[in-house]
Amino acid sequence: MTTLTADIRLVGHPSQADVDCLRETLLDCHRRFGTYRRGFEVAGIGAEDLLASDPVELLGRLDTLNAEDYSLLADESLAVTDAIIDMETSSGTTARPKRRFISAHDASLEEEFLADMFAVCGIGPSDRVACLDVDPLAVMASFTAALESLGVRETYAYTFSPSLGGSLAGLSPLDPTVLISVPSIIERCLPVLTSEFAKGRGGHLSKVVYVGESLSAKTRRTLETKLGVEVFGYYGATETSALGIECAAHDGIHLFSDRNLFEVQSRGEGATGELLVTSLRLRSMPLLRYALGDVIEPKPGPCECGLDYPRIEVLGRSDESVSVLGASIGYEALYDAVYDVPGESMQLVVTGEARDLLTIVLPEELEPSDSSVRDAVLAGQPDLEFLVTGGYVDFEFSYTYGRESADSRKLKRVVDLRESHVG
Ligand SMILES: [Zn+2]
Known part of the structure; x- marks a missing residue:
């Protein structure tokens, strides 16, 4: 870990290729976004610095991006980006819903990235994957596209309806090997999952990937012991897209540091702090030091699985x-x-x-x-x-x-x- 300022540190060690991507992103942000140009000005950074100086050091001089800046950036993104094909929104934790505009270029990068992440969980051509959500047109649609590009046998986005029995009765004949869903839905389905989908009951479910919120230790234990499945945490957010995933060593979330550059802004003693995200590849709405609002703890040492990406534990939200x-x-x-x-x-x-x-x-x-x-x-x-x-x-x-x-x-x-x- 490199110390940038007194309380912000890099998570992991960016490669030369990552540093080159960062320079490209900084130049692009300076060229196209007034919101960022003002930030560079305040930090005393000119266009010529972006070409000549160390981009990691320059990034370290910028202020973090908060929810208000994010909203301004979204307005600007709509005006300066060609070929926007999609928009993701969430209610957000501040008064205005968060919007992220997605170009065709970014959507295809995202699909490739998600496929890489699902491969880390060992999802492959023999799998039948069920994505279960209340609104499958949201994040799950990008999941199914990525799973198809990964060559899985079958993939379906399945709507979870409030009448519990009916919703899983339709899922059972599809006999999924992998279930992707949010913890609150997984918890509601636990009794049906353990009675109908477990391997000992004729089902073939072997993996559960949870998204969107944290999974309690108790539910994880039930899934592992009663259902006999391997549990993986997916990590992402509306504003940033995908960020990382848990590997088969199950010792934290790997942050894909070749897609985003990560920093942790600590509060007081210890390694724990708020995660800051800087885009390395995305172009429709690139983020520089975006304070996502998650409190994380970096994990020391290499991972058993052999992946080089740094690992973190997501501890909770920094806001209410x-x-x-x-x-x-x-x-x-x-x-x-x-x-x-x-x-x-x-x-x-x-x-x-x-x-x-x-x-x-x-x-x-x-x-x-x-x-x-x-x-x-x-x-x-x-x-x-x-x-x-x-x-x-x-x-x-x-x-x-x-x-x-x-x-x-x-x-x-x-x-x-x-x-x-x-x-
Ligand atoms: Zn690992």
């Missing part, structure tokens, strides 16, 4: 957000939909039984405006609206803020009581 069926719901965005001014009382509580329940807890005096508050919140949160209207999650308001606490200032803003998220 919760993940529901893979969709990130942020406290700040909900707050901004409810109130126009800062400093008011609000708490977000998530509980889960058969379905997840999101409760926004507000002071009693807001109760008369119930329906308008509800409309405002859902209007600003397309992912949440989709999950609520589709019957995947329950959503309610409770006008009991502070009623059970002597000092409401001490109430936590986000409380996640779902079993998978508390240990």
Whole structure:
């Protein structure tokens, strides 16, 4: 690890080819994006420096890219990029949904990259792969394209419906060997998976790849012991596309450092910190030092599997957000939909039984405006609206803020009581 500044360090060691890609990206960002040109100016970096100086050192002089800059960059990307063929969105953790525009060039790079990652999990020509999601047209569509290019025997995007029995009954005759899904869906399907899909029950499921949120240790153990499958974590985000995947040694996530350059911005002592992502290949919306909001810990030493890519453990979010069926719901965005001014009382509580329940807890005096508050919140949160209207999650308001606490200032803003998220 190389020290760049007091609190930001590179994760891994970029090769000469990676450094060359970084120079190309910096030049491209300077040439096409006003948002970045302003950043270079502030750091005292001119076009001639980008050609002559060490690109890693130059990158180290730039400010990190936050959610607000990201939004400006998206507007600019739409204006300066030719041949945009796709857009990914998520509700995001701030008030505006995050948008990433994707050109044909980037889409084909992405497909090749995903195929490389799935090969690391040992997925190959003999596999039948089921991608299971509430909205399979989102990230899963790029997965199935990549799996086809990898030459798997069959691949299907399968919609998980809220009526549990029906949704997996259709999947069973397809007899998948690999299941790709989000942890909250995997958890809901566990009883059916163990009774119908396990090898001992006539099924051939041998691998589960989880995406979008963290998997509890308990669920991983159940999958490994009761279902007898190998579990792999996929790591990516709407804003960055794919980032890395767990290998067969199961000792952390390998970050593909020839696709993105990674840094960790530590907070205080230790190696733990927030991950910063810099694009090396993508051109429609290149990122320079984007602070993704994930807290990670780099893992020391080489991996048993022989891959050179650095490994990390993803520890959680640095902001106040919760993940529901893979969709990130942020406290700040909900707050901004409810109130126009800062400093008011609000708490977000998530509980889960058969379905997840999101409760926004507000002071009693807001109760008369119930329906308008509800409309405002859902209007600003397309992912949440989709999950609520589709019957995947329950959503309610409770006008009991502070009623059970002597000092409401001490109430936590986000409380996640779902079993998978508390240990
Ligand atoms: Zn490995």
